[in-house]
Structure formats: C-alpha cells, structure tokens
Amino acid sequence: DTGVSQDPRHKITKRGQNVTFRCDPISEHNRLYWYRQTLGQGPEFLTYFQNEAQLEKSRLLSDRFSAERPKGSFSTLEIQRTEQGDSAMYLCASSLSQSQETQYFGPGTRLLVL
Amino acid sequence: GDSVTQMEGPVTLSEEAFLTINCTYTATGYPSLFWYVQYPGEGLQLLLKATKADDKGSNKGFEATYRKETTSFHLEKGSVQVSDSAVYFCALSDQGTGNQFYFGTGTSLTVIP
Numbered sequence: 320d321t322g323v324s325q326d327p328r329h330k331i332t333k334r335g336q337n338v339t340f341r342c343d344p345i346s347e348h349n350r351l352y353w354y355r356q357t358l359g360q361g362p363e364f365l366t367y368f369q370n371e372a373q374l375e376k377s378r379l380l381s382d383r384f385s386a387e388r389p390k391g392s393f394s395t396l397e398i399q400r401t402e403q404g405d406s407a408m409y410l411c412a413s414s415l416s417q418s419q420e421t422q423y424f425g426p427g428t429r430l431l432v433l
Numbered sequence: 434g435d436s437v438t439q440m441e442g443p444v445t446l447s448e449e450a451f452l453t454i455n456c457t458y459t460a461t462g463y464p465s466l467f468w469y470v471q472y473p474g475e476g477l478q479l480l481l482k483a484t485k486a487d488d489k490g491s492n493k494g495f496e497a498t499y500r501k502e503t504t505s506f507h508l509e510k511g512s513v514q515v516s517d518s519a520v521y522f523c524a525l526s527d528q529g530t531g532n533q534f535y536f537g538t539g540t541s542l543t544v545i546p
Contacts, residue, residue: 352533361437361522361536362477375533410477414532421467422526422534424477 323425325411331431332401339397340428344413351394352422353386354410362410368394369416401432435460439523439537446513446544454508454540456497456523464525466490466499466506467534471520480508480521513544 324343332338344351349370354362365384366376370391379385383401388394398405408429412422440455458464468480468490481490486501495510506523523537 350532354534359538361439361524361538362534364533364535367533378533412477412534420532421479421482423479424469426476 323411323413323423325409325425325428327428328426329429329431331433333433334401334403336401337397337399338401338430339395340409340411340430341393341395342411342413342425343393344411345423347415348413348423349391349416350414350420350422351388352412352414353394353396354412355380356408356410356427365396398430401430403432406430406432435464435525435527435535437523437525437535437537440540441538443541443543446542448515448544448546449512450544452508452510452513452517452542454521454523454542456506456508456537458504458506458523458525458535460504460525460527462527464527466497467524467526468495468497468506468508469522469524469536471522471539473519477522513542515544515546518542518544 326341352367353365356362368388383399386396408427410427411425414420414422436459438457465484467482469477470480481492483490483499489498497508520539520541522539524534
C-alpha cells in the first residue's frame with residue numbers, strides 16, 4: 320500500500336481557466352475527503368464521500384467547485400473559472416468508515432493562479 | 434459550531450527543552466482529538482489521537498491527554514530534538530458533523546542545537 324496519492328503535485332494556471340485534481344485513496348478506505356490549506360492556516364474541510372456518494376458538500380467554497388467519485392475509488396476536484404484567491408494547497412484524505420476514524424492525508428496539489 | 438483554537442507560534446526551543454503546545458476545542462458532540470505533524474516539504478502525518486475523555490495519546494515521546502472538563506488536548510514532550518522541527522496541527526473529528534476534521538491554525542516549532 321502506497322498511501323494516498325494526488326496528481327498533479329503542482330499546477331500553475333491563468334485566471335479564468337478550469338483545473339482538475341485527482342486523488343487516489345488507500346485502497347480499502349471507503350471515505351474520501353477534500354480540504355484546502357492556505358499559507359499559515361490549517362486545512363479547511365470542503366467535501367467528503369462515502370464510497371461514490373457525496374455526503375457533504377455545503378462547505379464547498381462556491382459553485383465553481385465540484386467533486387466526483389464515480390466508482391467509489393479515485394476522486395476528482397474541479398475548479399471552474401479559477402480566480403487568484405483559489406491559489407492554495409488542495410489536500411485529499413481517506414479513512415475507513417468507522418466512527419471518527421483516523422484520516423490519512425496525501426501530499427497535496429499546490430495550485431497557483433496567475 | 435465545532436472549532437479548534439491552537440497556541441500561536443512560532444516556537445523556538447533549544448534541544449532537550451520541554452515542549453507544550455496548547456490546544457482547546459469547542460464541539461457539539463463527543464469528538465475524537467488528534468495531533469498531526471507536517472515536516473518541511475512533507476504531507477500531514479498523524480502523530481497521536483485520543484477518542485474519549487481522559488484518554489492519553491502518545492507517540493515518539495509526545496503525549497496529549499483528552500481533558501473534557503477543560504476542553505483541552507495540549508501536546509507535550511519532555512525533551513525535544515532538532516528532528517522535531519515541524520508544524521503541529523491540533524484537530525477534532527465529530528461524528529455529528531460527518532467526521533469532517535476541524536483543524537487549528539498550526540504551530541511552527543523550530544528546535545536549535
């Protein structure tokens with residue numbers, strides 16, 4: 320098991336472009352979480368999945384943000400019409416579905432919007 | 434709503450000094466509490482956790498005790514090493530909010546020889 324992986328590790332884009340990030344969780348984990356981390360802050364929860372079902376998405380930052388996990392394995396996070404304020408580290412984590420189970424984090428995707 | 438308040442840094446200590454990083458929380462249910470560590474250039478790693486009141490989590494010489502009466506989960510280590518230099522995040526997970534994690538802002542620790 321190689322842990323949670325994220326791709327790409329770095330992304331530079333121009334304002335107004337769309338970007339998509341991928342997360343591959345630990346294989347036996349059925350919960351998958353997305354967070355955003357800005358400089359000097361702790362990670363901020365965005366959304367999470369139980370298998371393919373998106374159980375919480377009210378914390379997504381705007382309607383420009385969307386996430387999918389179509390087959391209950393990997394997940395994608397898309398940001399449409401990027402803005403400079405979207406520049407941040409986007410983290411993915413996975414866990415088993417037991418109550419309050421430890422989350423294991425990937426290395427993150429660092430986004431820079433010019 | 435749920436939240437975590439963490440001691441602000443940065444913190445600079447000499448090797449073998451005693452470390453305390455304060456963390457207090459607010460939660461509507463019965464949270465689990467965690468300390469995560471982020472070493473330079475690396476991702477978040479679980480350091481220790483406690484799932485109920487009076488539990489003590491420990492790992493790599495670090496300890497934290499879940500104190501419900503003071504809503505605290507302070508991180509301590511008796512003798513820090515240069516290799517402990519990192520950013521430390523306190524976090525809670527509340528079953529009532531779908532197990533999403535709430536993180537503190539992080540405390541940067543630098544240990545000098």
